Amino acid sequence: MTGILLRNIRPLGGPPVDLAIRDGRIGAMGEGLSADGLTVEEGDGAICVPGLVEAHTHLDKTVMGMGWYANAVGTDLRAMIDNERAERRRLGLDVSRQAMRHALALVGNGTTHVRTHVDVDTENGLDGLRDVLSLRDALRGVLDIQVVAFPQSGLMIRPGTAELLDQAMAMGADLVGGLDPCAVDRDPKGHLDTVFALADRHGAGVDIHLHEPGEMGAFSLELICERTRALGMAGKVTVSHGFCLGMPDARRTGALIDGLAELAIAVMTTGAPSREVPSVPRLRARGIRMGAGCDGVLDTWNPWNRPDMLDRARIVAQKNNMRSDADLAAVLDLCSSGGALAIGVGGHGLALGAPADLALLPGETLAAAVARGGPVLMTLKRGAVTARHGKALMEAP
Amino acid sequence: MTGILLRNIRPLGGPPVDLAIRDGRIGAMGEGLSADGLTVEEGDGAICVPGLVEAHTHLDKTVMGMGWYANAVGTDLRAMIDNERAERRRLGLDVSRQAMRHALALVGNGTTHVRTHVDVDTENGLDGLRDVLSLRDALRGVLDIQVVAFPQSGLMIRPGTAELLDQAMAMGADLVGGLDPCAVDRDPKGHLDTVFALADRHGAGVDIHLHEPGEMGAFSLELICERTRALGMAGKVTVSHGFCLGMPDARRTGALIDGLAELAIAVMTTGAPSREVPSVPRLRARGIRMGAGCDGVLDTWNPWNRPDMLDRARIVAQKNNMRSDADLAAVLDLCSSGGALAIGVGGHGLALGAPADLALLPGETLAAAVARGGPVLMTLKRGAVTARHGKALMEAP
Numbered sequence: 001m002t003g004i005l006l007r008n009i010r011p012l013g014g015p016p017v018d019l020a021i022r023d024g025r026i027g028a029m030g031e032g033l034s035a036d037g038l039t040v041e042e043g044d045g046a047i048c049v050p051g052l053v054e055a056h057t058h059l060d061k062t063v064m065g066m067g068w069y070a071n072a073v074g075t076d077l078r079a080m081i082d083n084e085r086a087e088r089r090r091l092g093l094d095v096s097r098q099a100m101r102h103a104l105a106l107v108g109n110g111t112t113h114v115r116t117h118v119d120v121d122t123e124n125g126l127d128g129l130r131d132v133l134s135l136r137d138a139l140r141g142v143l144d145i146q147v148v149a150f151p152q153s154g155l156m157i158r159p160g161t162a163e164l165l166d167q168a169m170a171m172g173a174d175l176v177g178g179l180d181p182c183a184v185d186r187d188p189k190g191h192l193d194t195v196f197a198l199a200d201r202h203g204a205g206v207d208i209h210l211h212e213p214g215e216m217g218a219f220s221l222e223l224i225c226e227r228t229r230a231l232g233m234a235g236k237v238t239v240s241h242g243f244c245l246g247m248p249d250a251r252r253t254g255a256l257i258d259g260l261a262e263l264a265i266a267v268m269t270t271g272a273p274s275r276e277v278p279s280v281p282r283l284r285a286r287g288i289r290m291g292a293g294c295d296g297v298l299d300t301w302n303p304w305n306r307p308d309m310l311d312r313a314r315i316v317a318q319k320n321n322m323r324s325d326a327d328l329a330a331v332l333d334l335c336s337s338g339g340a341l342a343i344g345v346g347g348h349g350l351a352l353g354a355p356a357d358l359a360l361l362p363g364e365t366l367a368a369a370v371a372r373g374g375p376v377l378m379t380l381k382r383g384a385v386t387a388r389h390g391k392a393l394m395e396a397p
Numbered sequence: 398m399t400g401i402l403l404r405n406i407r408p409l410g411g412p413p414v415d416l417a418i419r420d421g422r423i424g425a426m427g428e429g430l431s432a433d434g435l436t437v438e439e440g441d442g443a444i445c446v447p448g449l450v451e452a453h454t455h456l457d458k459t460v461m462g463m464g465w466y467a468n469a470v471g472t473d474l475r476a477m478i479d480n481e482r483a484e485r486r487r488l489g490l491d492v493s494r495q496a497m498r499h500a501l502a503l504v505g506n507g508t509t510h511v512r513t514h515v516d517v518d519t520e521n522g523l524d525g526l527r528d529v530l531s532l533r534d535a536l537r538g539v540l541d542i543q544v545v546a547f548p549q550s551g552l553m554i555r556p557g558t559a560e561l562l563d564q565a566m567a568m569g570a571d572l573v574g575g576l577d578p579c580a581v582d583r584d585p586k587g588h589l590d591t592v593f594a595l596a597d598r599h600g601a602g603v604d605i606h607l608h609e610p611g612e613m614g615a616f617s618l619e620l621i622c623e624r625t626r627a628l629g630m631a632g633k634v635t636v637s638h639g640f641c642l643g644m645p646d647a648r649r650t651g652a653l654i655d656g657l658a659e660l661a662i663a664v665m666t667t668g669a670p671s672r673e674v675p676s677v678p679r680l681r682a683r684g685i686r687m688g689a690g691c692d693g694v695l696d697t698w699n700p701w702n703r704p705d706m707l708d709r710a711r712i713v714a715q716k717n718n719m720r721s722d723a724d725l726a727a728v729l730d731l732c733s734s735g736g737a738l739a740i741g742v743g744g745h746g747l748a749l750g751a752p753a754d755l756a757l758l759p760g761e762t763l764a765a766a767v768a769r770g771g772p773v774l775m776t777l778k779r780g781a782v783t784a785r786h787g788k789a790l791m792e793a794p
Contacts, residue, residue: 070722303720303767318701324469370700
């Protein structure tokens with residue numbers, strides 16, 4: 001058996017066709033295709049979209065399956081960071097097991113690509129990163145995982161962290177992470193010089209958490225643009241969250257957005273309901289590559305997030321007041337092909353010859369799929385079925 | 398058979414007990430109660446909460462079960478109002494049937510009380526209102542429904558509407574509604590004088606949609622307070638949405654909130670992710686009665702909302718950045734006992750002698766129930782089971 005015939009699926013919610021997959025790629029699409037040695041899977045008129053892309057999460061943090069985590073820490077960022085570091089030990093959080101649970105839940109919900117930030121700090125060292133790199137290998141053919149070495153506890157305020165990040169990159173992490181150069185690290189120049197120097201040395205991209213609001217965040221963003229330009233790193237830099245881009249002054253944010261566009265800096269959003277957030281329609285209209293993510297899921301940070309990009313699409317749509325069917329289709333694109341471009345994966349789509357990384361969704365239209373949510377009917381990775389009815393075929397630990 | 402013994406349930410997530418219901422009321426609570434002529438229902442350790450309260454919705458608007466409504470109208474409030482009036486006719490929206498579908502979906506999801514706004518305008522007259530009043534009667538014993546006669550299309554800008562509201566109250570509507578006295582009706586004095594005069598004449602309360610942001614909304618809110626005081630209507634007035642209460646100037650909103658507290662004006666929130674919203678912790682700390690609602694569900698306005706107060710609790714928590722277990726328990730209270738107080742229903746709780754209006758929720762803790770959501774395991778109204786596993790026992794049309 002060399003492939004699969006998906007019978008009666010609707011690409012992007014359009015008219016029903018059959019889709020033939022050979023050697024892991026989309027080989028043909030049309031009415032009444034011959035099965036001809038292919039395994040037939042009945043689509044029953046399901047919507048077919050490029051596999052969902054989780055562009056911002058933390059696979060090393062979830063307590064999924066470990067019983068309910070009672071959160072009493074409040075909402076201060078530094079307190080949440082310190083709480084997590086302490087709780088990792090107290091709970092005996094096994095990153096290998098937990099990351100696998102999280103990753104397979106994502107697969108069950110239609111995901112084919114993930115970018116995950118993984119904590120690197122002087123207390124937990126590189127253990128979690130090593131575990132997630134192993135997971136990346138173990139899930140090859142099921143889920144593509146990009147790993148960001150992430151100084152969650154700060155970089156300049158915790159000497160030794162830069163060296164750990166350097167080792168993390170040598171071990172095979174894909175990108176160098178960063179975090180609130182002013183608000184957390186208290187040394188924007190030091191922080192960003194270090195992050196960009198590491199990226200430059202390893203020929204890697206960067207993805208920086210920027211929660212800083214208003215003018216503080218705008219300042220950090222300017223420093224990020226300056227370094228991106230100086231190092232010739234256009235197209236290799238990502239800003240996650242970017243709450244400052246949602247501040248009310250549209251002229252000010254317009255200048256910032258122009259800077260991002262010029263340097264092809266990507267922006268990841270979670271559509272955080274309680275914060276000002278970058279406007280999805282505005283940034284995309286300006287040509288900014290954007291992705292969306294569920295962020296950490298069932299962890300010591302917050303109880304609401306789910307490992308589910310359809311759920312996230314609804315949250316992003318609500319936050320951006322995107323109501324029309326066209327709007328919701330755009331949000332779904334943000335969570336699949338658009339997100340793939342944002343994390344630097346080209347060719348993720350329904351073109352002939354593209355890798356058969358697909359999700360079959362319930363619903364009459366793309367908008368209905370976002371509004372009503374899962375369970376996702378089927379996930380395929382490189383032409384192999386990886387999940388059915390919301391559940392990954394690979395058993396979670 | 399005179400009642401039910403709920404065996405092994407956890408009131409508000411506490412230790413497991415049995416709960417005996419006789420004559421529709423909570424008769425006893427404790428370990429190892431005797432069944433003694435009661436029908437036994439196994440709770441299996443489920444959380445037991447007072448029935449969920451949908452404090453702000455529109456039962457007359459949903460297109461649930463009529464196929465996907467493709468929305469192309471955009472986000473302008475007036476355009477959405479006009480679109481809906483036109484679409485009601487084009488779609489042949491049968492309010493009796495649709496309101497029943499919506500109401501039973503709420504029952505399935507744990508709801509025992511609803512306050513619904515029903516459109517009254519010079520084009521559709523009182524037809525929809527009549528249908529919802531009939532539904533209110535038909536569902537007695539299943540769901541308590543309060544009906545607000547709601548001038549959705551405007552009052553002063555559509556002469557004849559005030560007379561229709563007057564008739565609506567005479568027909569048995571419970572409250573007089575209002576809508577954006579400045580932004581929609583363009584005549585705040587005329588609008589509010591009319592609404593309050595109608596309420597005064599019928600001895601009824603008012604519930605006013607106030608989407609107006611910032612200082613415009615604050616102005617309208619002041620006018621509402623002035624009339625509440627002048628007419629001695631303290632405790633009988635509700636403001637829905639109240640986005641102006643979420644504006645950044647905390648001193649200004651502090652004065653507004655003090656005014657609401659003095660006049661016992663209630664506030665309903667949907668936790669609208671794209672808007673500034675009244676802070677749930679802040680208003681509740683000031684003693685303001687608050688309720689939450691899902692607003693219109695699957696209608697011509699928006700595609701995201703679901704007839705599900707657990708889903709809404711999660712949205713309100715996310716919007717208010719309420720993360721801790723204590724926070725989430727408070728949000729669940731907002732969606733049950735707190736919401737009941739806000740709509741003027743006393744005694745909604747788990748006290749001995751209280752009406753047995755209950756919901757059994759899955760989850761280890763109240764916070765887990767909010768974070769993970771349904772399906773709700775069982776809904777009871779006046780001691781009778783009305784829904785199991787997310788589905789009302791009464792068949793929807």
